[in-house]
Amino acid sequence: DAKTTQPTSMDCAEGRAANLPCNHSTISGNEYVYWYRQIHSQGPQYIIHGLKNNETNEMASLIITEDRKSSTLILPHATLRDTAVYYCIVRLNYGGATNKLIFGTGTLLAVQP
């Protein structure tokens, strides 16, 4: 079973920031938080990951609470092309058998014009 809970769906106006929450209250100390997204009819795409510090890359920012029980993915200026299902996943971060990803049902983000 997935170790995360996310809202089923969210709306966001184009050009505004999209904030996608994720709860992972049972996360262990050596598990990372990963975010993937899946645009309709495509394979999932990696967005960002983090352990306990906030992270930022060219796609998004990841804010992890101090107790690590929840996190928020931020798309700073959402566009119509960001409409997708966003998956929050926790996993160990080294190669080998722990490499598998356990997906939940994710959050469908609909960016409105």
Added chain:
Amino acid sequence: DAGVTQSPTHLIKTRGQQVTLRCSPKSGHDTVSWYQQALGQGPQFIFQYYEEEERQRGNFPDRFSGHQFPNYSSELNVNALLLGDSALYLCASSLEWGNDYNEQFFGPGTRLTVL
């Protein structure tokens, strides 16, 4: 640099038949994972191949089997197809020890319909 490729794109089979799906990993990657995604659900892990061996397996019956070739490409075989096997089958590749987070790159998937 080609990403992960999968073939065929779409496939229609009837119950009881057998099917083989193919995956070529991203250049330089040595690990291939397979996932099944039913309509409206997140992908479910089937199994993973590394060094031509099945390393880990999800909760799928023995009807699902696979193979990895010396060039790291992989096949997924499903025998005795059931209606419930209708899904999008995704292949993901990664590099065992290439970086600090072993990002998985997904292919576009094969849409299997069982009638």
